[in-house]
Amino acid sequence: MKFVIWIVGLFALAVLVGLASTVNTGYAILFLPPYRMEVSFNALIIGILLLIVVVHFVLRLIGIAARMPEEVRRFQRQKKLKAARHALREAGIAFFEGRFQRAEREAIRAIDNEESEDNRALALLIAARAAGSMRDYDKRNQYLAKLDALPSRLQLAHHVLEAELKLDAKDAPGALAAVERARTISPNLTSALKIELRIRLLQKQPEAVLALTEKLLKSDAIDAEQARRYRLTAYRQQLAALTSGAEIQAWFKRIPDVERANPDLLADVVARLTELEDSDQAATLIAQALGDEELATPELAQKLGRLAASLSPDKRLALMHEAEGWLTSRPNDHLLLLALGRLALAQQLWGKAQSYLEASLSLTPTLTAHAELARLFEATGKEGEAHRHETQCLRMALEMGY
Template identity: 70%
Template sequence: MKFVLWITGLFALAVLVGLASTLNTGYAILFLPPYRLEVSFNLLIVAVILLIVVAHLVLRLIGLATGLPEEVRRFQRQKKLKAARHALREAGIAFFEGRFQRAEREAVKALADESAPENKALALLMAARSAAAMQDLDKRDGYLSQLDSLPERLQLARHMLDAELKLEAKDTLGALSAIERARAISPNLTNALKLELKVRLLQKQPEAVLALTERLLKAEALEPDRARRYRLAAYTQQLDGFSQGQEIRDWLRRVPEVERNNPTLVSRIVERLIVLGEADYAATLIAGALGDDDQATPELARELGQLAEHLTADKRLELLKDAESWLKLRPRDHLLLLALGRLALAQQLWGKAQSYLEASASIEPTLCAHAELSRLFTAIDKPELAERHYQQSLELALQQGC
């Protein structure tokens, strides 16, 4: 359709020009001494138009000729830039493929002719990350130092990568310094807070770990399960710093109830109390956990049994009184029955000890249950039964060893 319109327009223009030329009968006189030239006015108009067109073409040719060297240089720059962008793409693909040597090589190629600061920064970041993956720390630091010359708006990525690399290398002070520089640029950057959380955990600063965990939870940047693990690690570090049972008692009052009832934390507290010689208080904590179906674990029952001989007589009797409520919740818990049997045995309640230990062995025959029964029957002067359980415990020990 456009072609038809163009043709129609050209024919219309030709007709108008033809009509105009028939109406204009004038002429022009040109004096070129000693000559005098008469020319049709229509022909003069056409000649002038042609002269303008020719002059324009000549000037264009002169302009192209004089600008040719610059055009060649521009073409070469575009060619190199195209190659640099291709190398940058190849570096990115190789980096995510895990081919770090190739990624570094392609990133360095991209740096040579790249002009955009953003692309330079990207190439340097990939080169530094790849060098770190290959344990070439000198190259890593060299690439990171080149990022200092780039605009300020690109420095956040540089500091974040520096922090990650220092953290991987267990350089906590260097990582913390990089994190502080990143937070100076973006104070509320959650990824910087996450990195700081890991650094503080490595530095064994539990108070800082707990504060950062709460801050990230409020920002919805940390999953509750992961936050609970960080809290557990922080509380464990705090526990390791206590040297007296009273310190642990005071500390437990400050721990939130939800965390205080964590079975894993209870187990860690019990272990620490045992080391400090606070067996009765450890047994009290275990008893509280065993009375709650959500907190009770087989490990706690096993630890209670191991504490039996280290407890005072009053504490053993107190625990045995609570035994009925525990057994209502878990009547077939063989480890709990074994623990109660050991408590009764240490208290020389032979009948209770025998019933608990035999119940434990009937539910789950274990080496410990038969060994404790052997001790019991030896104590009450029944050598035949003692020998039988000794042999059974020996058989179980051999089976487990094989």
């Protein structure tokens, strides 16, 4: 439609110019001594218009020629920038593909030709991460040093990445320093808190681990199961530093009830008390757990039986009295019957020991029950019965591949 309007307009203009030239019969005199020239006024107008057009095009050509070097430089810059953006994309793809050597190479190409500070920072981050993944720590540090020269608004990503890289390299002090720098920019940054939590675990600082775990749990940065594992690790680190049964008892009371009910932690506490030769306290904790239907497990009863010989006589008697209640609710627990038999045997209550051990065997024959009965009959002078159980022990051991 525009083309038609232009054609009609041009024809109309031509008609108007033709009519005007027939009406205008004047002329112009051009005087340049010693010359004098008369020309039609219409020709003068046309000549002036043509001169303007020619001058315009000449000036444009001169301008284009003058700008040519700058245009060439601009074209070259655009070409390099396009190549840099392509290299940056390739670096990112290669990094997530796990091709770290190519990722680093493409990132370097992007750094060399990139003008945008944001893109340069991204390329340096990829290069540093790729170098760290290849354990090339010298190059990693060079890339991180280049990030220092970038604006402050880009430093948070720098510090977080540096913390991750140094933590992966087991450089806990360097990683913690980077985390501290990141927290000065963003105090509650979740990713920085997670990195710090891993650092505190590596440095065996359980109090800091517990505090960070609660903070991350409240912000929904970790789930309840993750928090439970972190707490368990922290409690184990605290437990390893305790040197007496009294310290362990006081420490265990300070732990929340839900954590004291953790069977893994309870097993660790019992093992630590046994290592410190405080078997009575270990047995007390096991007895408390066995008295709770939700906490009682066959493994705990087995641990109690292993402690029987190292317990004090009063403690053994107290446990045997208390265990009568446990048997009421779990009469078919062969490991509990075995533990009671071992307690009675250590206490030299031969009749009780025999009844408990034989009841355990009637439910599930075990190598330990036969061995304890063999000991019992040897102690009471019944050599035949002792030999029979020793034979059963040997047979079961051979069947089990011992």
